[in-house]
Structure formats: structure tokens, C-alpha cells
Amino acid sequence: MSEILFIGLSLSSILLLIALGLSITYGAMGVINMAHGELVMIGAYTAVMAGIYLGMNLFFALPLAFLMSGMVGLLIERLVIRRLYGRIIDTLLATWGVAILLQQAIRLEFGLAFFDIHIDGLGPGLQNMAVPAFLTQPFDFAGMTIQPYRSFIIVLTLLLTMLTWWLMYRTSIGMQVRAIMRNPQMAAACGIDVRRVSALTFAYGSGLAGVAGVLLAGFKTVQPDMGASVVVDGFLVVVVGGVGSLFGTLAAAGLLGQLNGSVAVLTNDILARAVVFGVVILLILWRPNGLFSFRSR
Amino acid sequence: MTIDRRKFLHQSSALGAAAALGPSIYASTARAADEIEVGVLFSLTGGLSIVEKSLADATLMAIAEINAAGGVMGKMIKPVVEDGASDPKTYNEKASKLVIRDRVPTVFGSYTSASRKAVLPVFEKRRNMYFYPTYYEGFECSKNVVYTGAVPNQQLSNFIPWIIENLGKKKFFIVGSNYIYPREMAKVCKILIEQGGAEWVADEYLELGHSEWGAMVSKIKDSGCDVVLSNVVGSSVVAFYREFKNQGLTHDKLPICATVTSEIEIAAMGAEFAAGSYTSFPYFQAIDTENNKAFIDRYRSYVEDDTAVTHHALESSYFQVFLWKQAVEKAGEATPDAIREGVKGQVFEAPNGTVTIDPENLHAYLTPRIAQWGGDGQGTIIDEYPEPIQPLPYVAYGETGDNLFCKASGLDTSKL
Numbered sequence: 001m002s003e004i005l006f007i008g009l010s011l012s013s014i015l016l017l018i019a020l021g022l023s024i025t026y027g028a029m030g031v032i033n034m035a036h037g038e039l040v041m042i043g044a045y046t047a048v049m050a051g052i053y054l055g056m057n058l059f060f061a062l063p064l065a066f067l068m069s070g071m072v073g074l075l076i077e078r079l080v081i082r083r084l085y086g087r088i089i090d091t092l093l094a095t096w097g098v099a100i101l102l103q104q105a106i107r108l109e110f111g112l113a114f115f116d117i118h119i120d121g122l123g124p125g126l127q128n129m130a131v132p133a134f135l136t137q138p139f140d141f142a143g144m145t146i147q148p149y150r151s152f153i154i155v156l157t158l159l160l161t162m163l164t165w166w167l168m169y170r171t172s173i174g175m176q177v178r179a180i181m182r183n184p185q186m187a188a189a190c191g192i193d194v195r196r197v198s199a200l201t202f203a204y205g206s207g208l209a210g211v212a213g214v215l216l217a218g219f220k221t222v223q224p225d226m227g228a229s230v231v232v233d234g235f236l237v238v239v240v241g242g243v244g245s246l247f248g249t250l251a252a253a254g255l256l257g258q259l260n261g262s263v264a265v266l267t268n269d270i271l272a273r274a275v276v277f278g279v280v281i282l283l284i285l286w287r288p289n290g291l292f293s294f295r296s297r
Numbered sequence: 298m299t300i301d302r303r304k305f306l307h308q309s310s311a312l313g314a315a316a317a318l319g320p321s322i323y324a325s326t327a328r329a330a331d332e333i334e335v336g337v338l339f340s341l342t343g344g345l346s347i348v349e350k351s352l353a354d355a356t357l358m359a360i361a362e363i364n365a366a367g368g369v370m371g372k373m374i375k376p377v378v379e380d381g382a383s384d385p386k387t388y389n390e391k392a393s394k395l396v397i398r399d400r401v402p403t404v405f406g407s408y409t410s411a412s413r414k415a416v417l418p419v420f421e422k423r424r425n426m427y428f429y430p431t432y433y434e435g436f437e438c439s440k441n442v443v444y445t446g447a448v449p450n451q452q453l454s455n456f457i458p459w460i461i462e463n464l465g466k467k468k469f470f471i472v473g474s475n476y477i478y479p480r481e482m483a484k485v486c487k488i489l490i491e492q493g494g495a496e497w498v499a500d501e502y503l504e505l506g507h508s509e510w511g512a513m514v515s516k517i518k519d520s521g522c523d524v525v526l527s528n529v530v531g532s533s534v535v536a537f538y539r540e541f542k543n544q545g546l547t548h549d550k551l552p553i554c555a556t557v558t559s560e561i562e563i564a565a566m567g568a569e570f571a572a573g574s575y576t577s578f579p580y581f582q583a584i585d586t587e588n589n590k591a592f593i594d595r596y597r598s599y600v601e602d603d604t605a606v607t608h609h610a611l612e613s614s615y616f617q618v619f620l621w622k623q624a625v626e627k628a629g630e631a632t633p634d635a636i637r638e639g640v641k642g643q644v645f646e647a648p649n650g651t652v653t654i655d656p657e658n659l660h661a662y663l664t665p666r667i668a669q670w671g672g673d674g675q676g677t678i679i680d681e682y683p684e685p686i687q688p689l690p691y692v693a694y695g696e697t698g699d700n701l702f703c704k705a706s707g708l709d710t711s712k713l
Contacts, residue, residue, distance in 0.1 A: 124350075128565055221566075223344075229508075269512055
């Protein structure tokens with residue numbers, strides 16, 4: 001039983017990790033960011049490259065990937081999204097385009113492949129990130145087998161969630177973000193620099209995607225199109241949880257992860273996937289705005 | 298507006314006479330007399346390009362080598378390269394283009410079964426020839442395809458008895474990706490496991506490309522099995538082996554015995570995750586013969602990469618071009634029907650050993666081998682058949698060497 005709970009918990013933590021950044025960019029800013037998966041991918045590639053060129057292990061790659069994805073996110077916001085606030089369908093198409101551009105940039109090694117210059121760690125191939133040995137060796141503790149890498153992901157996800165909660169609810173910039181979520185015009189009228197705060201929020205959400213990428217690289221193949229499947233799961237969690245609700249995202253990730261894990265263990269993974277999607281459909285029919293939502297924008 | 302077909306043809310031929318149509322469009326009509334064009338159809342873009350690009354490279358390398366040695370009957374081979382773009386529909390369109398517009402007598406191509414199934418109608422309807430280099434699930438009998446990769450009996454008929462006898466394993470957990478190849482492989486596995494007096498405790502599938510293995514590996518742990526037989530394909534392989542180790546399972550106690558995990562997947566996951574596990578293929582980069590070592594050197598210098606890995610489908614892509622050359626020379630002409638007759642019984646010394654095309658079902662005789670993966674990402678060959686074995690594409694349905702289902706006259710459906 002505890003084993004099933006642990007599998008569910010580790011599935012939940014990965015869902016939450018991906019959805020956390022998305023709940024900020026989509027939830028707080030109303031931007032359907034289809035490039036979120038590619039920001040995850042950039043985080044993963046940052047970890048791979050940091051390993052190859054700087055000899056850094058995963059722990060040093062984490063802040064590096066946060067900065068890298070955050071910067072790319074900031075750039076996307078400045079160049080594309082800034083001009084599209086309030087036009088939700090347009091952001092969907094535009095960020096999808098950005099996603100394709102980012103994928104191809106990695107695949108073509110920033111275009112250098114055309115000149116027969118190759119960069120180790122990029123290109124269309126499969127890459128991997130080395131995981132420190134002590135994170136792959138399970139050990140027994142209090143009668144339970146502890147899997148260090150999964151546990152590490154769970155702990156880090158919880159820390160990031162707490163950090164995000166603290167930023168949103170205990171700092172002045174968080175208060176400004178929440179004001180913009182409720183009503184951007186009124187927030188601007190009160191003297192909040194909406195553009196600056198929005199850019200920073202988007203960069204922070206993108207940075208979280210980068211961290212997710214590093215952790216995913218530990219047990220997934222790193223390849224240019226790894227982001228595509230990730231982004232679907234992310235949206236699932238955010239929509240079920242309720243747009244703009246951090247607690248909703250947490251609850252939805254927990255619910256869907258446990259559901260997926262327990263059905264997978266009791267029957268099989270294919271059925272589990274179907275059950276998860278079925279439950280999501282029912283939940284959205286029952287509460288179109290998600291489990292925890294408020295009126296906004 | 299309607300265009301009268303006859304008038305249209307008339308006008309366009311008039312235009313043609315006026316040389317208004319560029320020569321590039323009707324290149325094949327202007328084909329030089331000392332050239333034979335062939336199609337090369339792999340995915341050069343998209344998700345599958347990582348593997349298929351290497352197959353295209355091996356095919357082009359073989360063509361270059363044949364040309365350097367004087368060509369076929371004194372004619373140079375001219376490859377017409379098309380991109381299948383990892384999409385079966387594109388495969389179908391490009392195959393039609395190669396067969397109808399370029400009028401090539403043969404196309405070399407495909408990695409996935411989906412893309413082969415997509416082009417099959419083109420080659421059967423137009424009576425052209427397709428050379429397919431990948432190991433696949435069998436259950437196909439076409440007069441228009443030459444299959445040079447392994448079929449299930451060439452990967453499993455040595456593997457399962459070896460696992461039971463040499464590793465002393467009795468309880469199999471069969472796991473695969475959820476599509477036709479792993480499911481057909483599992484059927485053959487079960488027949489062989491029962492013949493060997495062992496049992497299988499589970500037969501489980503995961504979506505293709507799935508990377509969340511937590512629940513499956515935990516099931517493997519609790520199932521009481523003593524060996525895992527994996528037909529997992531593609532990037533899922535990486536996630537599977539990594540999760541296997543993360544949950545504390547080791548290959549010395551509970552080995553993964555795989556039919557798809559090749560040098561490419563091992564490099565992608567990091568060699569330490571596969572060290573100690575087993576794979577069955579007719580070809581490994583580690584085959585210790587002069588012929589193979591020279592092949593690897595030539596391939597590496599051809600693609601200008603000192604660390605490029607070679608694998609089973611890549612090697613088949615290479616040697617099947619030589620079989621084709623011999624077929625053309627035997628037949629004396631490069632037409633599809635002549636090539637089909639010519640390729641029957643052709644023998645070639647490939648990097649993996651002697652390969653022969655079965656005259657009945659047009660599949661290749663190959664030598665099954667088992668390798669154990671080491672910490673350096675290379676296999677050590679620990680078992681191999683003394684000679685190549687006959688391909689039996691319908692072995693899952695009871696086909697044996699004395700009772701062939703697929704013959705030169707066609708498939709005997711009454712036996713299915």
C-alpha cells in the first residue's frame with residue numbers, strides 16, 4: 001500500500017513540477033504558453049551541456065537551468081507575448097510557433113549544422129544527463145525502501161511550491177501579481193508597473209520549467225521534442241485545478257498523480273492513462289472553471 | 298471550367314516538344330545510359346530521423362563503394378534520396394514519386410513497420426521492388442519486398458532456450474510498447490517459453506514513447522519473476538532501464554533480456570544503466586571479425602564521426618545493396634521482375650557473416666547472437682548460432698522449416 005502511495009506521490013510531484021510554472025504563466029497572466037514544454041527541454045539541455053562542458057553535476061545544473069530558461073522566457077515575453085496580452089487564441093498560436101522554433105534551434109544546433117559545425121550535446125540525437133551514484137542507489141529506512149532520486153524530486157518540488165507560495169502571498173511583488181491577475185487595468189491605475197511585473201512573472205514561471213527539465217532529464221531521454229508530451233500533462237493539471245489557483249494546481253497534481261499511479265499498479269498503465277483523461281473530462285464538465293477558481297480578468 | 302483530358306495531353310506534349318518543360322521534371326526520361334537510378338527512402342527529418350539517418354548513410358555508403366569498384370554491369374548506381382519525414386503518409390507519397398515519376402526499379406527504405414505498411418500498396422500495385430532492412434514482427438508475405446532484417450524466430454528461437462538453460466530462469470515477465478511489433482514478439486515468446494518448460498507470469502504493455510515507468514517496474518518487482526523479457530521500443534527504453542536501476546533492481550539477479558535495445562539506445566541511456574543486461578540480434582558492433590572491423594572503420598570515416606555506432610538495421614541497410622547488385626548482375630537487367638528472380642538464393646559475406654536470401658519468402662538467413670552489455674556501452678557476444686538460420690515470418694502461427702506458409706507462389710492462407 002505504501003508503495004502505491006509512493007508511486008502516486010512521485011507521479012504527482014512530476015505533474016506539479018511541470019504545472020507550477022504553467023500555473024503562473026497561464027493562471028496569472030492568461031497566456032496559453034505552448035512553448036512551456038520547450039522551456040522544460042531547454043532546462044534539460046542546460047543540464048546535459050553543463051555536464052559535458054563544465055563537469056557540473058545535477059545540483060549545480062539546477063540554478064543554471066533556472067537562469068537559462070528564465071532568460072529565454074523573458075526574451076519570449078519581450079519579443080512576442082508582450083504584444084499579445086488579452087488575445088488568448090493569438091498567444092496560443094504564437095507560442096506554438098515559438099515552440100517549433102526552439103525545437104529546431106536545438107535540432108539544427110542553432111543553424112551551425114548547415115555549416116557542418118557540430119556541438120556536443122545538441123543535435124537531433126538522444127542525450128542523457130549523468131545522475132550522481134548516491135541518487136540511484138535505493139536504501140532501506142524504517143522498513144521501507146527509499147528511492148533517493150524520486151524522493152529528491154518530491155522534496156525539491158515541495159520546496160519550490162513553498163517558495164512560489166511565499167513569493168505570491170508574502171512579498172510585495174506577489175501582491176502586485178495577484179492584483180494584475182484580478183484586474184490588470186485597475187492594478188495599473190493603482191500605480192503598478194504591469195509590463196515589468198508581467199515580464200518578471202513570466203520569467204519566473206519559465207525558470208521553474210527549466211528546473212523541471214533538469215529533474216526530468218534524470219530518468220527521461222533528453223531529445224528536442226521531449227517537451228511536447230510534457231505540456232499536455234501540465235495544462236491538464238492547471239485546468240483541473242482552476243486557473244490562477246496555486247492550491248488548485250497542488251490539489252489537481254496530487255489527485256491525478258495518485259489516480260494514475262494506483263490504477264496503473266492495480267491494472268495497467270494504458271488503462272490508467274484512459275481513466276485519468278476520463279476523470280479530467282468529468283471534472284471539467286462538473287466544474288468548468290476547475291476545482292478551485294475565482295472570478296478574474 | 299473543365300479540361301478535356303485528351304486536349305490537355307495534346308497541349309502538354311506540344312509544350313514538351315517546344316522544350317518548355319525543364320529537364321529536371323522529367324529527369325528519368327533523360328537518364329544517362331550508363332546509370333541505374335535507385336530510390337533511397339528514409340526519414341531524414343522528424344522524430345525517427347536519429348535512427349533512419351544512419352540507415353540512409355549506410356545505404357549511400359554501400360552505393361558509393363559499389364560505384365568505386367566499377368558499378369553494376371559497368372553502370373553507375375545513382376541514388377534518388379527522398380525524405381519520409383517520420384510520417385507514413387509522406388512515405389507513401391514519396392514512394393509513389395520514386396516509382397511512378399523516377400521509374401526506379403528498386404527502393405531501399407523504411408525503419409518502422411508503419412512506414413513499410415504505408416508503402417507496400419505502391420510496390421505491389423506497380424510491381425516494383427522494396428528492400429527493407431529492419432528487424433520486424435513477421436506476418437507478411439509480399440513478392441515485392443526483400444526483407445533483410447531479422448524476423449521473430451531469428452531473434453527469439455535461440456534467446457528464450459538460452460535464458461532458460463544457461464541463466465536458469467523459469468519465470469518470465471514480458472513487457473513491451475503497445476503496438477504490433479512487441480505484441481507479435483510476445484506471441485512467439487510465449488510459444489518458446491512453454492516449449493522450454495518455463496512459464497510467463499505477466500504480459501504487459503506501455504504506450505509507445507511513454508517515459509513514466511514507476512508503476513510498471515514496481516509490478517515487475519512484485520511479480521515474482523526471475524527474468525524480464527523486454528520488447529520495449531524507442532525512447533521508452535531509456536526511461537525503462539533508468540527506472541529499473543533507480544528502484545534497486547540489478548541485472549545480475551533479475552536481468553533484462555531485450556530484443557530491441559541496441560547500441561543506439563545504450564548510448565542514449567548511459568552505459569552504466571544497461572551493464573549486465575542481454576540483447577539478441579544477428580549483428581552487434583562488437584562482432585570480432587576483420588570484415589566487421591573494416592566495416593565500422595569505413596562507416597566512421599564515411600560519416601566523419603569517430604564515435605559513430607553501428608547496429609543491426611544499419612548493417613542490413615548496408616549489405617542489402619550488395620545483394621541487390623548481385624541480383625541485377627545475375628538477372629542481367631535492372632527491372633523489378635528480373636531483380637526478384639535474381640535475388641533468390643543470393644549469398645553475400647556481410648559484416649555479420651554469411652547472409653542468404655530465402656528463395657521462397659525473400660527474407661534473409663541470419664545468424665542469431667546474444668550479447669551482454671558492458672560498462673563501456675558495447676556488447677560481449679556470449680552465444681551465437683554455428684550457422685545462419687532460416688527466416689520464418691509466420692512462426693507465431695505455427696510455421697516451421699518443413700511447413701512453410703509463405704512461398705514464392707504466395708501466402709498459403711489455409712494454414713493460418
